[in-house]
Amino acid sequence: MRAALLQMTSGVDPASNAAVLVDAVVHAAADGAAMLFTPEMSGLLDRDRARAAASIVVEEEDRVLAAVRDAAARTGLWVHLGSLAVRNGDRYANRGFVIDGGGAIRARYDKLHLFDVDLPSGESWRESAAYRAGDTAVVVATPMGRLGMSICYDLRFSYLYRALSDAGAELLAVPAAFTRPTGAAHWHTLLRARAIEAGCFVLAAGQTGEHADGRATFGHALAVDPWGAVLLDMGEEAGLGFVELAPDRLAEVRAQIPALQHRRTIPPVTVA
Incomplete structure (x- = not known):
């Protein structure tokens, strides 16, 4: 099974990002991939929320999503579109999609854990100020096996990946836009740990480099075996x-x- 991972430097123009994504679909299909995996916020990466608001629309009107669906249908390639910012009522959702080779959406996943933190570097992030957290974990059948969906900060919560593997996941997708300080410290370690404890392949497409909104991301898109x-x-x-x-x-x-067979329900904790 051949997988393609896209590492990209998404900017503030959805049309430009869509062009990169469509090109990746075409080349991944031509090079024999069964499925393409793209990063978190593939369609728009902009921390200026006033500027970004003009580009964030409901799913049905999202031109990046439409372009990727069309490219998938033209090439017959399945795509895990790591995530897009989409309007969700009075807020946004950080939503990932699995798109089949006919361009149909097979699964959606809204990021469960929102990144609110002040980093030693001086960076401050408040994802919950604009985004609504999801409330459902998702496993979907794909040509590469049963895929458990997650997004970026979810990586730090091992119980999610236990739930996904308990539900039959064989692969785990972790699209991300990791900051450089946290990426250098934790990215490789956490991804390898999730693969080991869940007994799954992990495919983690990432954002990289210097972005138009001023942020810098870690890169190092990884594929890890069980x-x-x-x-x-x-x-x-x-x-x-x-x-x-x-x-x-x-x-x-x-x-x-055989750790998956030996899992137990955690008993009550005694605090002595």
């Missing part, structure tokens, strides 16, 4: 990466370390 081995690390360059996933590897690792 043993925790890094199969692909894209470094800091934008572009497409490809990785071969061996289906037999999943069964092999789960037989070697």
Whole structure:
């Protein structure tokens, strides 16, 4: 099974970002990928919320989503569109999509955990000021296996990935726009840990570089196997990466370390 990962430097113009995404769909299909994975906020990355508001629309009117669906239908390629900002009532949703080879949306996932933090670097992020958190975890059947969906900051909450693997996930998608300080400290470690504890392949497409809104992201889109081995690390360059996933590897690792079979409901904690 061949997967393609897109590492990109999304900007403040959805039309330009859509062009990058469509080009990636075309090239991933031509190079034999079964599915393309793109980063968080593939369609718009803009921390100026007043400016961004003009570009954030309801899902049915989102031109980036429409362009990717059209490209998927033209090429027959499945796409995990890591996430888009879409209008959700009086707020926004950070929403990921799985699009099939006919251009149909097979699954949607709204980011469960919102990133509110003040970093030692002086950066401050308040995702909850504009976004509404999701309330549903999602596993969807794809040509590459049963895919558990998540987005960026979700990576820090292991119980989500336990729930996804308990529901039959064989692959985990972690599209992200990790900051450089947190990426350097935690990105590789957390992704490898999620792969190991869930007994799943992990595919993590990332944002990278210096963005038009002034932020800088970590890059290093990764593919990790269920043993925790890094199969692909894209470094800091934008572009497409490809990785071969061996289906037999999943069964092999789960037989070697049958932790999923040994899971228990956590008993009450005694505080002495």
